[in-house]
Amino acid sequence: xxxxxxxxxxxxxxxxxxxxxxxxxxxxxxxxxxxxxxxxxxxxxxxxxxxxxxxxxxxxxxxxxxxxxxxxxxxxxxxxxxxxxxxxxxxxxxxxxxxxxx
Amino acid sequence: xxxxxxxxxxxxxxxxxxxxxxxxxxxxxxxxxxxxxxxxxxxxxxxxxxxxxxxxxxxxxxxxxxxxxxxxxxxxxxxxxxxxxxxxxxxxxxxxxxxxxxxxxxxxxxxxxxxxxxxxxxxxxxxxxxxxxxxxxxxxxxxxxxxxxxxxxxxxxxxxxxxxxxxxxxxxxxxxxxxxxxxxxxxxxxxxxxxxxxxxxxxxxxxxxxxxxxxxxxxxxxxxxxxxxxxxxxxxxxxxxxxxxxxxxxxxxxxxxxxxxxxxxxxxxxxxxxxxxxxxxxxxxxxxxxxxxxxxxxxxxxxxxxxxxxxxxxxxxxxxxxxxxxxxxxxxxxxxxxxxxxxxxxxxxxxxxxxxxxxxxxxxxxxxxxxxxxxxxxxxxxxxxxxxxxxxxxxxxxxxxxxxxxxxxxxxxxxxxxxxxxxxxxxxxxxxxxxxxxxxxxxxxxxxxxxxxxxxxxxxxxxxxxxxxxxxxxxxxxxxxxxxxxxxxxxxxxxxxxxx
Numbered sequence: 001x002x003x004x005x006x007x008x009x010x011x012x013x014x015x016x017x018x019x020x021x022x023x024x025x026x027x028x029x030x031x032x033x034x035x036x037x038x039x040x041x042x043x044x045x046x047x048x049x050x051x052x053x054x055x056x057x058x059x060x061x062x063x064x065x066x067x068x069x070x071x072x073x074x075x076x077x078x079x080x081x082x083x084x085x086x087x088x089x090x091x092x093x094x095x096x097x098x099x100x101x102x
Numbered sequence: 103x104x105x106x107x108x109x110x111x112x113x114x115x116x117x118x119x120x121x122x123x124x125x126x127x128x129x130x131x132x133x134x135x136x137x138x139x140x141x142x143x144x145x146x147x148x149x150x151x152x153x154x155x156x157x158x159x160x161x162x163x164x165x166x167x168x169x170x171x172x173x174x175x176x177x178x179x180x181x182x183x184x185x186x187x188x189x190x191x192x193x194x195x196x197x198x199x200x201x202x203x204x205x206x207x208x209x210x211x212x213x214x215x216x217x218x219x220x221x222x223x224x225x226x227x228x229x230x231x232x233x234x235x236x237x238x239x240x241x242x243x244x245x246x247x248x249x250x251x252x253x254x255x256x257x258x259x260x261x262x263x264x265x266x267x268x269x270x271x272x273x274x275x276x277x278x279x280x281x282x283x284x285x286x287x288x289x290x291x292x293x294x295x296x297x298x299x300x301x302x303x304x305x306x307x308x309x310x311x312x313x314x315x316x317x318x319x320x321x322x323x324x325x326x327x328x329x330x331x332x333x334x335x336x337x338x339x340x341x342x343x344x345x346x347x348x349x350x351x352x353x354x355x356x357x358x359x360x361x362x363x364x365x366x367x368x369x370x371x372x373x374x375x376x377x378x379x380x381x382x383x384x385x386x387x388x389x390x391x392x393x394x395x396x397x398x399x400x401x402x403x404x405x406x407x408x409x410x411x412x413x414x415x416x417x418x419x420x421x422x423x424x425x426x427x428x429x430x431x432x433x434x435x436x437x438x439x440x441x442x443x444x445x446x447x448x449x450x451x452x453x454x455x456x457x458x459x460x461x462x463x464x465x466x467x468x469x470x471x472x473x474x475x476x477x478x479x480x481x482x483x484x485x486x487x488x489x490x491x492x493x494x495x496x497x498x499x500x501x502x503x504x505x506x507x508x509x510x511x512x513x514x515x516x517x518x519x520x521x522x523x524x525x526x527x528x529x530x531x532x533x534x535x536x537x538x539x540x541x542x543x544x545x546x547x548x549x550x551x552x553x554x555x556x557x558x559x560x561x562x563x564x565x566x567x568x569x570x571x572x573x574x575x576x577x578x579x580x581x582x583x584x585x586x587x588x589x590x591x592x593x594x595x596x597x598x599x600x601x602x
Contacts, residue, residue: 004473016425016465016469017429020465028466034527038414042415042486045411047486051492053491055312055342056298086439095434096446096450
């Protein structure tokens with residue numbers, strides 16, 4: 001298994017939306033390398049013909065009736081939700097620019 | 103310390119129902135205790151005195167009106183800060199949610215309110231439940247009431263420490279890889295991870311969705327059972343919630359204490375021993391196994407070779423799911439926002455906010471998960487871990503054809519010193535060696551105190567594991583062992599903890 005380099009950590013940080021500091025890049029490279037080295041042990045167990053398990057329970061889709069919900073069913077209050085947002089405007093979340101970058 | 107705070111939940115509820123003490127007096131006694139000791143323990147991130155007293159007054163009013171009270175009416179509780187509480191701060195131990203007031207209650211929160219449980223406040227935890235020591239809380243570590251220089255376990259160290267320091271007789275935890283059971287073990291308290299799907303995850307902030315499970319923490323097995331029944335059961339708001347009757351855990355706890363466990367088959371897992379296990383932990387565990395045998399249990403050795411690979415499989419699966427779940431913290435809809443000065447794009451603001459708002463362990467796990475899921479590595483890491491998960495489930499299935507429950511030490515050592523493993527992730531992860539296989543299989547598990555290690559005088563936990571939806575077996579065996587140990591000791595183990 002390949003070692004985790006500083007460049008690899010920088011790439012992972014970009015994918016993870018983490019603006020890591022220079023010092024963090026060095027520190028995490030060392031730690032993630034040790035962790036990946038240890039967890040790579042999973043490959044030592046023979047698993048030919050073993051199906052993967054994503055979930056311990058049998059998963060089925062859950063449907064509900066399309067009906068008006070009874071009073072008391074949790075419903076989020078818009079004003080209350082927006083009051084907790086970092087910024088809101090005209091009953092909507094206000095976000096930094098997402099178009100026309102650079 | 104008043105007698106009120108030393109009572110069990112069952113005793114407190116009975117005293118309130120009988121009118122020997124009011125719910126307000128009980129709440130005030132616990133709030134006083136928190137004021138007196140929590141500056142040293144740091145079990146609570148937020149104390150909701152006003153909310154607690156209002157809930158207590160409502161219980162007293164119900165009683166005065168002649169209404170029948172539920173089995174936990176008026177009993178105070180510490181709620182892990184991973185559960186949303188309407189209009190009451192919920193941080194998950196993270197700076198990224200500092201000051202957030204959730205617009206809704208988690209199902210567990212709602213059920214506690216419906217049961218007239220008095221929520222004292224929100225308990226400290228490792229950030230987003232990632233850790234085994236509560237040192238990863240952004241709000242400072244919780245200290246172990248047995249030795250203030252030591253960790254109370256994690257991630258639910260606040261809940262366990264609140265119980266052990268008599269700040270609350272009940273607490274709620276969550277267990278993704280041992281976060282209820284390991285804190286229980288190192289603080290001399292009882293903690294249960296119910297069957298996956300047994301307790302609703304609605305409003306429980308997600309870390310690793312296929313593993314996370316909320317559950318009860320208490321000072322006695324019966325109290326844990328009473329709390330278990332109050333919070334468990336099907337919830338249409340959680341698609342993984344099991345639509346089946348809740349196992350009769352209170353009845354099982356009562357049966358265990360009175361009828362014992364004669365004829366039950368108990369398996370000792372060969373893999374949960376060896377290098378890294380503290381001598382005193384092994385000694386107390388083996389004595390407990392002999393005690394179970396003397397109570398009439400048949401003890402069988404179980405070989406589960408895949409369990410040796412549970413830890414590496416877990417540290418691929420849990421970070422993978424966490425990297426996906428924590429993508430929700432994007433600085434747009436709630437929580438912290440950093441860098442919104444007109445010069446940064448939304449994507450840059452997200453990255454700056456996550457950098458400022460997440461602690462080191464959360465960043466490590468997000469990046470580890472991102473790595474394990476990335477193309478080129480997926481099959482070797484995440485895919486292979488999922489296959490190991492299948493083998494672990496098969497080993498459990500084979501074991502449970504031979505025995506009713508499995509037992510082991512809950513964690514290989516007693517509480518370690520604060521700071522000792524803080525910058526060594528792999529050493530920290532070893533604390534969950536014995537608890538993790540159960541989460542991967544979706545089974546039920548309990549930890550209860552089985553003595554003090556002779557070399558350091560600190561609590562040792564015994565773990566009991568049962569098949570999915572056989573949670574009642576944990577309580578049957580746990581209550582029987584608890585009763586036998588109590589008879590040997592002559593007093594509850596927490597009576598031996600130093601006074602605060």
